[in-house]
Amino acid sequence: MTDSNKKPASSAPGKPAGRVAGRAGAPKKKQPPKQGPGKTGMRAAAKARAKATEKAKAQGLPPPPKPVSTEALTPGKRALAWTHTARFLTTAPELKHLPRVDMPEIAFVGRSNAGKSTCINTLTQQHRLAFASKTPGRTQSINLFSLGKQGVMDAVLADLPGYGYAAVPKEAKYRWQQVMGNYLQTRDNLKAVVLLCDPRLGLTELDEILLDVIRPRVEEGLKFLVLLTKSDKLNKTEAAKALSIVRLQAGGGDVKLFSSLKRRGVEEVAQHLWDWAHPAEKPAKPAKAAPEDLPEIND
Ligand code: GDP
Numbered sequence: 458m459t460d461s462n463k464k465p466a467s468s469a470p471g472k473p474a475g476r477v478a479g480r481a482g483a484p485k486k487k488q489p490p491k492q493g494p495g496k497t498g499m500r501a502a503a504k505a506r507a508k509a510t511e512k513a514k515a516q517g518l519p520p521p522p523k524p525v526s527t528e529a530l531t532p533g534k535r536a537l538a539w540t541h542t543a544r545f546l547t548t549a550p551e552l553k554h555l556p557r558v559d560m561p562e563i564a565f566v567g568r569s570n571a572g573k574s575t576c577i578n579t580l581t582q583q584h585r586l587a588f589a590s591k592t593p594g595r596t597q598s599i600n601l602f603s604l605g606k607q608g609v610m611d612a613v614l615a616d617l618p619g620y621g622y623a624a625v626p627k628e629a630k631y632r633w634q635q636v637m638g639n640y641l642q643t644r645d646n647l648k649a650v651v652l653l654c655d656p657r658l659g660l661t662e663l664d665e666i667l668l669d670v671i672r673p674r675v676e677e678g679l680k681f682l683v684l685l686t687k688s689d690k691l692n693k694t695e696a697a698k699a700l701s702i703v704r705l706q707a708g709g710g711d712v713k714l715f716s717s718l719k720r721r722g723v724e725e726v727a728q729h730l731w732d733w734a735h736p737a738e739k740p741a742k743p744a745k746a747a748p749e750d751l752p753e754i755n756d
Contacts, residue, residue, distance in 0.1 A: 505607055505608070505609070506607055506608060509607070509608030509609070510608070513608070532728060532731075533724035533725070533727065533728050534724070535731070536724070536727035536728045536730065536731035537580075537582065537723070537724060537727045538606075539604060539605075539606060539727070539730075539731055540580050540581050540582070540604065540727045540730060540731075541581055541582045541583070542604055542605055542606055543577075543581040543583065543586055543602040543603070543604050543614060544602060544603050545586065545600070545601075545602055546601040546602055546603045546613065547600075547601050548598045548599070548600045548601070549598055549599050549601075550597065550598045550599075550636075551636055552599075552636060552639045552640050552643070552644070555599060555601070555640075555644075556601075557645075557646075558601075558613050558646055559646065560610060560611060560612050560613050560646060560734075561611075561612045561613070561646060561648040561649075561733060561734045562601075562612070562613040562614075562615055562644065562646045562647050562648060563612065563613070563614055563615065563647075563648060563649045563650075563651065563730055563733060563734065564614075564615040564617055564640070564641070564644075564647060564649070564650050564651070565577055565587075565614065565615065565616050565617065565651050565653065566617045566620075566637070566641075566650060566651070566652050566653070566667060567619060567620075567652055567653030567654060567664075567686075568619055568620055568621040568622075568653075568654070568655070568658075568661060568663060568664065569619030569620065569621055569622035570619065570622075570655070571619065571653040571654055571655050571686055572653055572655065572686035572687050572715075572717065573587070573616065573619060573653045573686075574587035574588060574616070575587075575686075575717045576653055576684065576686060576715065576717055577602075577614065577616055578717075579717040579720070579723055580723060580726060580727055580730070581602070581614075586602065587600070587602075587616050588600070597618045597629065597633060598618065599615055599616070599617055599618070599636070599640060600615070600616040601613050601614070601615055601616075602614040602615075602616070604734070611734060611735070612730075612734035612735075613646070614730075615640075615644075615647075617637060617640065618633060618637075620633060620634075620637070620663050621661060621663045637667070637670075638670055641667070641670050641671050641674070642670060642671075642674070647674075647679065648679070648680060648733050648734070649679065649680035649681065649682070649729075649730075649733040650671055650679065650680070650681050650682075651682050651683075651684060651726075652664060652667065652668075652681070652682070652683045652684070653683075653684050653686050653715075654683055654684065654685055654686065654703065655685075655686055655687055656685040656686070656687070656688065656691060656695075656696070656699035656703070656714075657687075657690065657691075657699075659699065659702060659703060659706070660683075660703055660706045660707070665706070668706075668707065668708070672708075675710070680729075680733050681707075681710050681711065682710070682711045682712075682713065682726075682729060683703055683707050683710060683711065683712040683713070684712075684713055684714075684715040684722070684726065685699055685700065685703060685712065685713065685714050685715060686715050686716070686717070687716060687717075687718070688714040688715055688716045688719075688721055688722075689716040689718045689719045689721065691714075696714055699714075700712055700714065713725065713726070
């Protein structure tokens with residue numbers, strides 16, 4: 458025990474200790490050191506950040522984004538502060554070139570021009586994180602982005618190339634279907650898929666093929682969300698109609714309206730990403746499944 462924890466000897470019962478301690482001649486109460494209790498933690502965080510910056514510099518990568526204090530934020534704002542930490546991790550033309558990552562991964566898929574790059578840039582509040590290119594072939598790779606506060610990665614976003622672009626040669630289309638099918642069926646750490654769809658086109662044949670590919674994994678617990686992008690282009694009636702049609706097509710899956718232009722649904726989707734990546738931090742729901750039906754938890 459330190460002196461500061463001891464009661465002043467002259468403290469009279471019933472009188473505030475402060476008044477007694479303040480009197481001339483009374484033993485001076487030892488003041489706690491000026492630095493706040495959070496300072497040690499802040500120093501450790503600054504050290505961790507300096508280390509992460511150094512590591513990024515050595516690898517020729519940009520420095521990690523500045524930390525944002527997220528303690529006083531609403532869940533939606535906290536999720537947005539988290540998505541803002543996204544940084545380019547790697548790009549791979551095929552599944553075998555992708556690094557094995559032991560973190561939850563969330564894939565963004567959709568037809569070319571569905572608004573996928575714009576959506577990723579809006580969610581991460583970065584102008585050019587996802588590369589929006591009108592030139593097919595330039596984005597025929599899987600791009601991974603790391604997420605995590607203070608440079609400590611806790612999830613990955615995967616931006617899969619847009620499909621269905623008419624001008625792409627047949628072989629390239631075929632190669633891409635193989636890569637995408639492979640990725641969606643076998644990527645171990647894949648936790649969720651966000652399918653972006655222009656509601657004026659609805660789900661196309663290629664989107665439906667993709668749904669078929671992931672269905673078995675969705676039944677095993679893979680999360681799945683359809684975003685109807687560019688919803689600012691629809692009036693209320695059109696939006697309601699598009700929602701109900703795509704909900705039917707998606708077999709009752711989660712479908713939401715989204716607009717990068719009007720920032721519609723942005724916080725809500727960021728919150729979904731956060732929840733998928735941090736399932737343990739959600740309030741536990743009463744278990745419905747029998748213990749033997751529960752999925753295995755991989756350490
Ligand atoms: P990607 O090929 O799926 O990555 O699509 P892009 O993100 O490049 O978007 C395709 C086009 O749709 C671009 O011209 C964007 O400016 C436009 N776009 C994307 N999101 C929105 C949106 O929320 N509202 C509107 N009105 N246009 C959008």
